Amino acid sequence: MDEVGTDGRLRHVVPMHNALRVFLIVCGLIVLVLTLGELGRGLWPPSFVSLFFLIIVVGAFSVGVPMIAAGLLAPAATWTVAKGRIDIELRTPFSARTVSITPGAVADFELREIEWDSSGPTWGVVLKTVDGKRYHTRDFGSKATAEAFRDRIRLVLEG
Incomplete structure (x- = not known):
């Protein structure tokens, strides 16, 4: 104590710790890049199934962006x-x-x-x-x- x-x-x-900051930022970027890279083609051009891909992408952003923010601002x-x-x-x-x-x-x-x-x-x-x-x-x-x-x-x- x-x-x-x-x-x-x-x-x-x-x-x-700086290592934890880097870890959070990298993990957040991986979530965003992989999700957009794999599912981005389902968003454009817009179609009926684009809504389903958009829901998944928004979910990924709700995980990745807070991780990056925590790494930068905590x-x-x-x-x-x-x-x-x-x-x-x-x-x-x-x-x-x-x-x-x-x-x-x-x-x-x-x-x-x-x-x-x-x-x-x-x-x-x-x-x-x-x-x-x-x-x-x-x-x-x-x-x-x-x-x-x-x-x-x-x-x-x-x-």
Whole structure:
């Protein structure tokens, strides 16, 4: 678990690795290119069966475009929790910004359970602000670990 450093700040990294970004972009492009390459001939010239091909192509776009968008726009985050302030640095390949949250702007820290089909559930902490924004930590293997991390954030934030 993340520990408090010698400067009294708790640092927590929520990674978005470049290899994962490339994987998502490539998979999204494969879905789009293969679908249009194989089914594009059924779209033009328009005929009665073009509608069926169009439904399949739209379905492929609904999978491929979000994958590409996630690869390009999903942020990596670094939380820095200090007394009276949480700074969350959000980085994408195109931008970086830092969000500063004071204790008065925190609405709640809630636990979220993530169900998996191939293994047991994981747990994360969600910081909800009074203006409705939500910031997620990375996943933890147990509810107790997530609760301990949430309590540690509160302890450092409140001093």
